[in-house]
Amino acid sequence: MKNWIYGINTVSEIIQSSPKSISEFCCLENSKNPRLNKLCSMAEDKGITVDFIDIGELNLRAKGNHQGVAVCCEVKETLSERDLVSLVKQHSADSLLLILDGIHDPHNFGACLRSALAAGAHAVVIPKARSVGVTPVVRKVACGAAEIVPIAVVPNLNRVIKRLKEEGIWFVGASSNSKARLYDVDLKGPVGIILGGEEKGLRQSTERHCDIVCKIPMMNEVESLNVSVATGIYLFETLRQRL
Numbered sequence: 001m002k003n004w005i006y007g008i009n010t011v012s013e014i015i016q017s018s019p020k021s022i023s024e025f026c027c028l029e030n031s032k033n034p035r036l037n038k039l040c041s042m043a044e045d046k047g048i049t050v051d052f053i054d055i056g057e058l059n060l061r062a063k064g065n066h067q068g069v070a071v072c073c074e075v076k077e078t079l080s081e082r083d084l085v086s087l088v089k090q091h092s093a094d095s096l097l098l099i100l101d102g103i104h105d106p107h108n109f110g111a112c113l114r115s116a117l118a119a120g121a122h123a124v125v126i127p128k129a130r131s132v133g134v135t136p137v138v139r140k141v142a143c144g145a146a147e148i149v150p151i152a153v154v155p156n157l158n159r160v161i162k163r164l165k166e167e168g169i170w171f172v173g174a175s176s177n178s179k180a181r182l183y184d185v186d187l188k189g190p191v192g193i194i195l196g197g198e199e200k201g202l203r204q205s206t207e208r209h210c211d212i213v214c215k216i217p218m219m220n221e222v223e224s225l226n227v228s229v230a231t232g233i234y235l236f237e238t239l240r241q242r243l
Helices: 008-017 034-045 055-061 081-094 106-119 136-141 157-165 227-242
Strands: 002-006 022-028 050-053 069-074 096-101 123-127 151-154 170-174 191-196 212-214
Touching: 002 008, 002 136, 008 034, 008 069, 022 034, 022 055, 034 050, 055 069, 081 096, 081 123, 081 151, 081 157, 096 106, 096 157, 096 227, 106 123, 106 136, 106 227, 123 157, 151 157, 157 170, 157 191, 170 227, 191 227
Parallel strands: 022 050, 096 123, 096 191, 123 151, 170 191, 170 212
Antiparallel strands: 002 069, 022 069
16 A cells, blocks of 8 residues: 655655655656755655656645655554564663554644654554554654654554553653643653543543653643643653753
8 A cells, every 4th residue: 555645854754764665756847946856866866766747747646735746655664562562672771652542633643753753752652543543644744753753553552551561661641630740750761651632631541551640730721732732842851851
């Protein structure tokens, strides 16, 4: 199965990280955009054939803001539960995981992936059900992060959490109902940050498996932050403590 992926930053990352996954490369003909010209040169240097097409044809391939370029490539490969455990063993005491339990908006997921890459997360974990997958929109919004950050798609999230605890991962759940503050939690060891979905937040069944649940302290009465914003705050507080 293949997807049409589009956007200059995303396509640039695919060319650099997985050029062999590209089966078609389409660029807007007669473009004066130097970034597009550079992108085409990068593709040709990797042995990728560039097809120059008109705007109408490009619009048929890319259903969004394509910025003049679109590629047809293999679906993003994801990690299994076994792969995830191996990855954690590899990073050991430095492990940083982001677990997203029930995110349905591809724009939120893509933004979370960007934060995960910037904060140095070793993997992002999502459930196979009750979650948006690694769609073309997610990959576009992630601006290349989806091509770099390992993503594990697991059938039973709570089972994976229990398995990773055996490897020394300490799980921190995000909940605005908690009395504990994020900034008072020690995040320097092997940690898994867990955030729930857009509407209901962290599920009770998932929260029961957390070692601690904490909240982001706020000055004013705000019901909740957007999940991608909250993800960034949790991840970058973890990074701050580790620097």
